[in-house]
Amino acid sequence: MSTSHLYHRRRVIAGLAASFGAALVPRLYAANRSDVVIIGAGLSGLYAALLLTDAGLRVTVLEGSSRAGGRVHTSGDMPxxxxxxxxxxxxxxxRVRDVARRLKLTLEPRGDPVAPFALAVRGQLISIEDWPVSEFNRTVGDERTVPPPALLQSFVTRRNPLARPDDWLEPDARALDVSVRDWLRSIGASDEALRLINEGLLTADAGATSILPSLQDGLRMDISRRMAGSQASGGVDRVVGGTSKLITGMIDLLDDHVLMNRRVTAVDLTSARAVTRCADGSTYESDFVIATAPFPSLRRIAIEPALRGAQAEAVTRMRWANTSQVFLRHDAGEYWEQDGFAASLWSDGPVNLYRQRIDSDLITAVIVGRKSDALDRLAPEERANFVIRDLEQQRPVLRGKLRPVMNHSWRQQELIGGCRHDFAPGTVSRFVPAMFESHERLFFAGEHLRRLEIGMEAAMESGEHAALEILAT
Ligand SMILES: Cc1cc2nc3c(=O)[nH]c(=O)nc-3n(C[C@H](O)[C@H](O)[C@H](O)COP(=O)(O)OP(=O)(O)OC[C@H]3O[C@@H](n4cnc5c(N)ncnc54)[C@H](O)[C@@H]3O)c2cc1C
Structure with a gap:
């Protein structure tokens, strides 16, 4: 987004704030009363809170867990x-860069500090360079030159029918709200390309997840790449000291308006003011409420009057995908020199990625989609054993040299319930317009309410949208 867009947005917010603020001057606040209650101290909730506070409104953010940040979490458990x-x-x-600037955070131009990748396909280690000519590469024609982790994006880049980041929400896009499998077949992908893509899918099986969000993600990523030009980092930055610094910085700006351990259980919209109730018995009155809880958690909040129609169906039925991580350490020195393959691995086996850090002996096993649900069904101590057995099989040089450090599963974070939303075919066109609707005095935000953006920027985009709607009401 250009600076002029950002400037324009700020002027809109300032203008709306001026008209709203005038009405606020004489208001006195009783305890637990505010203009807006926000459910959830993730990026979307905190960004909405910042904008509304900047606009002169009194905001209370209720976070259900003892840690703010939601899906932003820099682990303090490892050096x-x-x-x-x-x-x-x-x-x-x-938006993310603007907040980082405001908080005086330093960004450094790089992604994860992870060593280069080799492939493990059908149990064979293959270098990325050898992939096009490998006998284990059973893809066809032009597909052969594309490493498996880049296959889906490569099809999207070459065959994306969307031209602008908001096209996916247009009525014409309905015809594209089909499964990943059906779309890939319609453009002539081979069975092996389809299999490899399915092995790495974050969401449900390729037959059960819609291609439309991937077309939007892919288009947005292609635009980013064009913007980044020849920069070695791909224009990607990270926060020095960890992404959680964004969260702690925003909370500092919000003073004492973020309350922890306040799990919201009910929102009553039947009176002149909304009443939000928490599991600890506390209640909060406000003119408006913004709910940023991901749907696996939102569906457990009793909303009165209840949501209706497609909006209710979306909240109840939308699936959330999962990512699990298992952290291991090794004492095998530069083991990749011994077996001759790059240190990190992309695999079509039960563990999707092994990411070897470049600055230590830490290996992160990343397991996504239905594979992570299978892993999560194991007892916590068994998960590391399962992953160690798999990695030892792929790389015999690591036999007896691995030890477990920690497991983490986004599915098992009770108030989040997964790493991201997952649309079944046909549900983008049915659910999305309804998901954006406000309900009485209740507004919605969260990454799942993205329009143009992706990831953290989408979370902030959704928080901004809810804040602007309230200011305009
Ligand atoms: C593994 C992983 C990697 C990612 N990598 C990137 C990346 O590199 N770049 C990028 O841009 N994005 C990335 N993302 C996406 C990014 O983390 C999310 O888009 C963003 O953090 C979502 O913010 P949110 O506010 O929408 O939701 P959340 O962060 O989920 O926040 C929701 C909050 O609501 C709280 N809550 C829920 N229910 C209740 C309740 N009943 N009462 C009170 N509080 C409640 C939760 O505890 C939580 O704090 C990644 C996500 C994951 C999981």
Whole structure:
């Protein structure tokens, strides 16, 4: 987004604030009363809170857990402080970069500090360079030159029918709200390309997840790449010291308006003011409420009057995908020199990625989609054993040299319920327009309410949208 867009947005917010603020001057606040209650102290909730506070409104943010940040979580349990959630700040992340500037955070131009990747396909280690000519590469024609982790994006880049980032929400896009499998077949992808893509899908099986969000993601990423030009980092930055610094900085700006351990259980919209109730028995009155809780958590909040129609169906039925991580350490020195393959691995086996850090002996196993649900069904101590057995099989040089450090599963974060939303075919066109609707005095935000953006920028985009709607009401 250009600076002029950002400037324009700020002027809109300032203008709306001026008219709203005038009405606020004489208002006195009783305890637990505010203009806006925000459910959730993730990026979307905190950004909405900042905009509304800047506009002169009194805001209370209720966070259900003892940690703010939601899917932004720099782990304090390991010296490397790895990110369990968001890391990469894309070149077009205007809001995230604006907040980082305001907080005087330093950004450094790089993605994760992870060693280069080799492939493990059908149990064979293959270098990226050898992939096009490998006998284990059973893809066809032009597909052969594309490493498996880049296959879906390569099809999207070459065959994307969307031209602008908001096209996916237009009525014409309905015809594209089909499964990943059907779309890939319609453009002539081979069975093996389809299999490899399916092995790495974050969401449900390729037959059960819509291609439309991937077309929008892909278009947005292609635009980012064009903007980044020849920069070695791809225009991607990260926060020095960890992404959670964004969260702590925003909370500092919000003073004492963020309350922890306040799990919201009910929102009553039947009176002149909304009443939000928490599991600890506390209640909060406000003119408006913004709910940023991901749907697996939102569906457990009793909303009165209840949501209706497609909006209710979206909240109840939308699936959330999962990402699990298992952290291991090794004492095998530069083991990649011994077996001759790059240190990190992309695999079509039960573990999707092994990411070897370049600055320590830490290996992060990343398991996504249905594979992560299978892993999560194991007892916590068994998960590391399962991953160690798999990695030892792929790389015999690591036999007896691995030890477990920690597991993390986004599915098992009770108030989040997964790493991101997952649209079944046909549900983008049915759910999305309804998901954006406000309900009485209740507004919605969260990454799942993205329009043009992706990731952290989408979370802030949605928070801004809810804040602007309230200011305009
Ligand atoms: C593994 C992973 C990697 C990622 N990598 C990137 C990346 O590199 N770049 C990028 O841009 N994005 C990335 N993302 C996406 C990014 O993290 C999210 O888009 C963003 O953090 C979502 O913010 P949110 O506010 O919408 O939701 P959340 O962060 O989920 O926040 C919701 C908050 O609401 C709280 N809550 C829920 N229910 C209740 C309740 N009943 N009462 C009170 N509080 C409640 C939760 O505890 C939580 O704090 C990644 C995400 C994951 C999981």
């Amino acid at each position: 490397e402080a790895p990110e369990l959630g968001a890391t990469e700040i894309g070149p077009l992340y205007a």
